[in-house]
Amino acid sequence: MVVATTIQIEKIREVDIPVIDLSGKQSKVAKLIVKACEEYGFFKVINHGVPHHIIKNMEDESFQFFDKTLPEKMELVGYGSKNIGFSGDTGELEYLLLQTNQNAIDDTSKFLRVMVG
Incomplete structure (x- = not known):
């Protein structure tokens, strides 16, 4: 261990x-x-x-997704962005919220594959 x-x-x-x-x-x-x-x-x-190949696929698809244009990313339910920081350390945070029930995960991953594809 x-x-x-x-x-x-x-x-x-x-x-x-x-x-x-x-x-x-x-x-x-x-x-x-x-x-x-x-x-x-x-x-x-x-x-x-979690098997390495699943993690690698998710990371690859995530990088491809976040490289897309803002209008393309906004098509996906769960995508968001927010300006952050107060003391000169400002920036923009992008995120993708994924649901945790199996049906939602299956549907979202199929949709991501179509968008990233």
Whole structure:
């Protein structure tokens, strides 16, 4: 078993993000998640049981989706964007909210495949 002891940083498309190993002791993992949320606002998890090829496909399709024009992205229910920041650290955050019930996931993934295709 790999035990989570520190937050490692991984580069994905030129962005450093914290990586949390879920195979560690639950109390330690929880502390690392809190730390990543406080210091970065987001994180990537590993050793969660989802096969690598599924993650790779989702990441590839996500990058393709967010590279689309705003009107194209707005066609998908769940897409949103928001201006963020107050003290000179402003920017725009784009997000895609996906539902967690199996039927909604199946329908959304079929729609994404058509849009990204």
